[in-house]
Amino acid sequence: MKKVYLILVIIPLLSFAAHKYYLSLTQIEYRSEKKSVQITINVFMDDIEIALNKNYNIDLKLQTKKELKNNDIYFFKYLKEKLHLKIDNIPKEFNYIGKEYDGDLVYFYLEIENIKEVNSIEIENKILTKHFLEQQNLIKYKDGDKHKSILLTAKNDKGLLKH
Amino acid sequence: MKKITLQLLTVFFIGASVSAQEKITKQGHTNQNKFKQLKDELATPNSQRTASGAPGINYTQQKVDYIMDIVLDDEHQKITGKETILYHNNSKDELAYLWVQLDQNVRAKDSKSPDIATNRVPKVMNKKWFDRSFPSNPFDGGFNIMSVTNIDGSKLSHTINQTMMRIDLPKPLASGKTFSFKIEWWYNINNHRKDGGRSGFEHFTENNNNNYVIAQFFPRLCVYDNVEGWQNDQFWGRSEFALEFGDYTVNITTPKDHMLGATGVLQNEKEVLTKNELNRLSKARKTYDKPVVIRTQQEATKIEKSKSKKTKTWKFIAKNVRDYAFATSRKFIWDAMAVDINGKSVMAYSLYSKEANPLYGEHSTRAVAQTLKTYSKYTFDYPYHKAISVDGQMGMEYPQICFNPGRPNADGTYSDRVKYRMIKVTIHEVGHNFFPMIVNSDERQWTWMDEGLNSYVEMLAELAYDKNFPITRGYPKNIVKYMSGDQSKIAPIMSKGDNVYEFGNNAYGKPATALWILRETIMGHELFDHAFRSYSQRWMFKHPTPADFFRSMEDASGVDLDWFWRGWFYTTDVNDIGIKSVKKYHTKIVGDNVNFIEDKTEGLGFGAKKGKDSKYHYEITYNKPGGLVMPIIVQFTYKDGSSERKVYPAQIWRYNDKEVTKVFSASKELSKITIDPQQETADVDSSNNNWPKESKNQFEKFKSKIKG
Numbered sequence: 001m002k003k004v005y006l007i008l009v010i011i012p013l014l015s016f017a018a019h020k021y022y023l024s025l026t027q028i029e030y031r032s033e034k035k036s037v038q039i040t041i042n043v044f045m046d047d048i049e050i051a052l053n054k055n056y057n058i059d060l061k062l063q064t065k066k067e068l069k070n071n072d073i074y075f076f077k078y079l080k081e082k083l084h085l086k087i088d089n090i091p092k093e094f095n096y097i098g099k100e101y102d103g104d105l106v107y108f109y110l111e112i113e114n115i116k117e118v119n120s121i122e123i124e125n126k127i128l129t130k131h132f133l134e135q136q137n138l139i140k141y142k143d144g145d146k147h148k149s150i151l152l153t154a155k156n157d158k159g160l161l162k163h
Numbered sequence: 164m165k166k167i168t169l170q171l172l173t174v175f176f177i178g179a180s181v182s183a184q185e186k187i188t189k190q191g192h193t194n195q196n197k198f199k200q201l202k203d204e205l206a207t208p209n210s211q212r213t214a215s216g217a218p219g220i221n222y223t224q225q226k227v228d229y230i231m232d233i234v235l236d237d238e239h240q241k242i243t244g245k246e247t248i249l250y251h252n253n254s255k256d257e258l259a260y261l262w263v264q265l266d267q268n269v270r271a272k273d274s275k276s277p278d279i280a281t282n283r284v285p286k287v288m289n290k291k292w293f294d295r296s297f298p299s300n301p302f303d304g305g306f307n308i309m310s311v312t313n314i315d316g317s318k319l320s321h322t323i324n325q326t327m328m329r330i331d332l333p334k335p336l337a338s339g340k341t342f343s344f345k346i347e348w349w350y351n352i353n354n355h356r357k358d359g360g361r362s363g364f365e366h367f368t369e370n371n372n373n374n375y376v377i378a379q380f381f382p383r384l385c386v387y388d389n390v391e392g393w394q395n396d397q398f399w400g401r402s403e404f405a406l407e408f409g410d411y412t413v414n415i416t417t418p419k420d421h422m423l424g425a426t427g428v429l430q431n432e433k434e435v436l437t438k439n440e441l442n443r444l445s446k447a448r449k450t451y452d453k454p455v456v457i458r459t460q461q462e463a464t465k466i467e468k469s470k471s472k473k474t475k476t477w478k479f480i481a482k483n484v485r486d487y488a489f490a491t492s493r494k495f496i497w498d499a500m501a502v503d504i505n506g507k508s509v510m511a512y513s514l515y516s517k518e519a520n521p522l523y524g525e526h527s528t529r530a531v532a533q534t535l536k537t538y539s540k541y542t543f544d545y546p547y548h549k550a551i552s553v554d555g556q557m558g559m560e561y562p563q564i565c566f567n568p569g570r571p572n573a574d575g576t577y578s579d580r581v582k583y584r585m586i587k588v589t590i591h592e593v594g595h596n597f598f599p600m601i602v603n604s605d606e607r608q609w610t611w612m613d614e615g616l617n618s619y620v621e622m623l624a625e626l627a628y629d630k631n632f633p634i635t636r637g638y639p640k641n642i643v644k645y646m647s648g649d650q651s652k653i654a655p656i657m658s659k660g661d662n663v664y665e666f667g668n669n670a671y672g673k674p675a676t677a678l679w680i681l682r683e684t685i686m687g688h689e690l691f692d693h694a695f696r697s698y699s700q701r702w703m704f705k706h707p708t709p710a711d712f713f714r715s716m717e718d719a720s721g722v723d724l725d726w727f728w729r730g731w732f733y734t735t736d737v738n739d740i741g742i743k744s745v746k747k748y749h750t751k752i753v754g755d756n757v758n759f760i761e762d763k764t765e766g767l768g769f770g771a772k773k774g775k776d777s778k779y780h781y782e783i784t785y786n787k788p789g790g791l792v793m794p795i796i797v798q799f800t801y802k803d804g805s806s807e808r809k810v811y812p813a814q815i816w817r818y819n820d821k822e823v824t825k826v827f828s829a830s831k832e833l834s835k836i837t838i839d840p841q842q843e844t845a846d847v848d849s850s851n852n853n854w855p856k857e858s859k860n861q862f863e864k865f866k867s868k869i870k871g
Contacts, residue, residue: 021665021666021667021668023644023645023648023665023668025644025648029860029862038860038862038863039862040861040862040865042644045580046580061578062580063578063579063580064578064579097862097865097866097869097870098865098869100865103633103634103635103641104580104633104635107865109862109865109866109869111862111866136652138644138648138649140647149647149648149649150649151648151649151651151652155283
């Protein structure tokens with residue numbers, strides 16, 4: 001626990017001249033013709049690595065030769081713990097399609113299938129908020145031509161997406 | 164012709180009679196055009212700051228010289244200073260008082276900085292964290308000002324207002340005159356690893372040692388100029404500072420077994436370095452290809468085990484610098500190499516503890532050298548004699564010296580991410596020698612002027628260090644997430660640093676991206692590089708403002724960029740350009756006329772009716788849901804697989820900010836039209852960038868890659 005809390009303490013007090021920031025993006029799109037709610041999440045690789053290593057007592061070593069194999073198990077587990085969605089007031093489970101790396105980001109692809117209609121999505125997003133006080137999780141929702149975005153934080157980790 | 168005229172007249176008279184019946188006169192408007200010139204936003208040019216963006220004939224700036232005796236008390240982590248300040252009033256104004264910055268007071272017990280940071284009660288908190296957040300015995304930081312006196316020792320009237328101190332002059336200081344006075348002070352040094360800060364000490368329990376990185380450590384004069392008057396905005400902890408140039412004579416007394424690096428030319432190297440070290444240093448001064456170790460890890464490891472009770476004094480003179488800082492520890496390893504800057508030798512140094520090796524030994528000094536080379540190429544030849552990178556485990560810059568992060572694992576291994584991050588920050592902080600240590604913009608007011616410009620040149624140095632360097636900030640695609648975010652949490656770049664939401668994106672990422680786009684997409688390398696170099700050289704060792712930058716970039720390139728500054732720097736608008744519709748035409752010559760005949764078949768292909776002598780005419784309507792005006796970059800892909808790139812300048816949007824229609828006449832049939840295929844413009848929504856419209860989004864592309 002020591003390492004994580006050291007980071008927690010320093011961040012609010014320091015202003016790096018090379019400033020670090022804490023932001024994830026969750027893009028949700030409803031594709032009516034596929035009856036599918038598609039969720040694409042990107043997070044900073046070093047932050048998610050710190051969180052998972054601490055939570056599950058593992059050492060991911062992402063993007064190194066010693067990268068922990070089968071790490072998707074942990075990513076899926078973490079996302080299931082931290083991300084909850086209700087579509088028209090009914091809690092829905094998502095499938096984990098996979099992940100990919102892009103620079104210092106990790107993209108996660110999640111999907112909720114067999115959704116005939118979406119009027120509202122209630123989202124609870126606690127990704128990284130426990131480990132990084134300044135973490136902001138931006139949610140963008142798209143349904144056809146309609147767009148909506150909300151910003152969630154540790155303090156305010158739930159939002160309603162409705163047109 | 165008659166018939167047409169009659170119709171027109173009819174329309175005219177009907178129109179006139181309708182408007183005559185209206186009771187409300189038509190609503191007018193001010194100039195809202197995105198290409199409106201910036202004259203209202205920029206200060207009126209004058210003889211100090213000209214319309215060309217260069218300093219004018221009456222440009223002046225103050226000069227402040229310091230003579231300081233500094234004593235570091237390692238046992239109690241205390242620092243004491245006696246300082247004589249010589250203030251040169253080069254302005255045309257008479258000054259009744261001087262303002263001095265007391266940055267350490269941000270850590271004083273009565274500091275208001277913690278009071279303006281909001282917090283909340285969490286459900287659970289680690290004990291260690293709790294003790295720091297709710298300390299029973301808060302750190303006793305801040306300056307203890309022991310005396311402020313005239314040169315003859317008589318008391319000088321002064322008033323402390325948090326992080327600022329006003330010195331009331333016995334009589335007003337006339338233009339062209341100097342005033343000399345003394346300040347004596349001390350303060351408790353903060354543990355920056357525990358409590359944070361841009362300077363302080365790091366404690367090592369093994370052998371009970373401290374690494375000191377000391378900065379913002381002495382009362383420093385504020386800038387006085389014709390833009391802000393006295394730049395005496397409080398230091399809240401985030402927005403850094405503005406400082407005057409001057410000459411420093413500094414004596415620093417440390418334990419005898421310390422190794423120290425500081426701003427300025429060391430005057431007594433024979434007194435403070437061993438014979439071995441002197442020999443290795445003279446070898447390093449002639450070694451341009453790799454660092455030469457001057458104090459080895461083996462030597463440092465031995466030294467850190469014993470503690471000398473004796474002291475020694477390091478003597479430095481620094482000419483024409485805007486600040487002073489140093490780092491010292493008995494743990495420090497020191498390596499050095501010479502860098503050839505257009506025929507002049509500059510030394511690249513690194514100071515690091517064994518905990519930072521081999522990462523620092525392998526990359527630190529090399530990164531310093533690369534920074535000096537690349538920045539000198541794009542701005543001006545580095546004018547100082549050295550640049551030092553210190554294993555300070557933060558990221559902070561001072562003249563000729565900076566403190567950087569990154570350490571290997573205990574077994575000496577390190578991942579690429581740790582390595583690249585350390586190199587990235589080192590390049591960034593060494594790069595700050597150019598902005599703002601030499602091109603001395605005011606960071607308290609305009610963080611982006613040094614952070615943004617520096618983050619841009621940093622990218623060039625990183626790519627020069629390693630062509631596969633993983634650049635994570637500065638490319639247009641990197642800023643999309645920020646720019647497309649919640650508008651209520653985004654501020655324009657032209658905002659004061661203390662008040663913006665996402666400091667890193669606002670003051671570093673977005674302006675760096677803006678410059679990258681100017682160079683790569685809007686101006687081209689030749690025009691941009693010349694203008695950027697002109698700005699840097701005009702303002703080296705001076706105090707530029709945003710207007711001086713904007714004007715210089717246009718004046719030196721002949722490119723009107725007011726629309727770009729307005730959109731990217733003064734608003735939070737985003738770029739989103741799409742293809743709304745495409746119509747196809749072929750031509751038929753009938754007598755003296757050429758008839759355009761629409762082909763209404765699906766897709767971009769043409770039906771059989773097109774004659775062989777006709778070109779393929781595509782009438783494309785581009786729409787712009789985004790508020791920014793940007794060039795339209797289009798890739799036309801032909802049916803045969805070849806492609807052509809066309810860039811319509813941003814000015815295409817002058818008469819219609821929402822949509823424009825433009826004909827592309829091709830000699831071959833098209834299969835695809837793509838907007839901004841290389842992601843050059845930070846387009847926030849690429850779903851409208853293709854014609855025919857792409858059926859698969861990013862998610863579906865990934866899914867079909869995984870699931871087949």
